[in-house]
Amino acid sequence: MGRPPCCDKVGIKKGPWTPEEDIILVSYIQEHGPGNWRSVPTNTGLMRCSKSCRLRWTNYLRPGIKRGNFTPHEEGMIIHLQALLGNKWASIASYLPQRTDNDIKNYWNTHLKKKLKKFHSALEPNNDINMSHDHSTTTSSSHRFLSNKTPPPPPPPPPPTTSTSHGGGSS
DNA sequence: AAAAGGACCAACCGCAGGATT
DNA sequence: AAATCCTGCGGTTGGTCCTTT
Numbered sequence: 393m394g395r396p397p398c399c400d401k402v403g404i405k406k407g408p409w410t411p412e413e414d415i416i417l418v419s420y421i422q423e424h425g426p427g428n429w430r431s432v433p434t435n436t437g438l439m440r441c442s443k444s445c446r447l448r449w450t451n452y453l454r455p456g457i458k459r460g461n462f463t464p465h466e467e468g469m470i471i472h473l474q475a476l477l478g479n480k481w482a483s484i485a486s487y488l489p490q491r492t493d494n495d496i497k498n499y500w501n502t503h504l505k506k507k508l509k510k511f512h513s514a515l516e517p518n519n520d521i522n523m524s525h526d527h528s529t530t531t532s533s534s535h536r537f538l539s540n541k542t543p544p545p546p547p548p549p550p551p552p553t554t555s556t557s558h559g560g561g562s563s
Numbered sequence: 564a565a566a567a568g569g570a571c572c573a574a575c576c577g578c579a580g581g582a583t584t
Numbered sequence: 585a586a587a588t589c590c591t592g593c594g595g596t597t598g599g600t601c602c603t604t605t
Binding site: 406407408409441443447448451452459460494495499501502 | 570571572573574575576
Binding site for chain 1: 589590591592593594595598599
């Protein structure tokens, strides 16, 4: 007997969240704290799967998150950390507590990747073929990019990791 | 003024790891 | 010790808005 799908397709709503759904989710989490996502749809009556609830909360509804308008400093941090860690968006996000991994990932894919590519081809017009290897090439020269564009970001602080264990650490 | 193309953002899907029974 | 379940992560897709022709 295999494991049942996380959200069996029947009756599960997909697509953009409505303000009403947001309110239900937020008030439930305010009362019970985040975590135990499995029980959220059951207890709230939301026709969403647990994954969708968690995603909505972490990427949009969670208090204290900042969206859009990345500062040059944040941008520098992201480029630096991406060169350091690769596409570990969750790890990168842990250095920018106000940002979500999804937001950072989107920003990287839409803005920074392009910016870096431009920079690289300006720097090494003959080698722009190498740009297909995203990470390997960004590693060394993104630092040069940084030193041109923005002040070098501070060395990565120890990851916050405020009791990420689910269930136990309800904030 | 309308149409086409490109860019951006929010959300979904599948996979992997960790925890629990 | 093995099997199952839940959560989290990264990649990808779809829809909408903005800009250019």
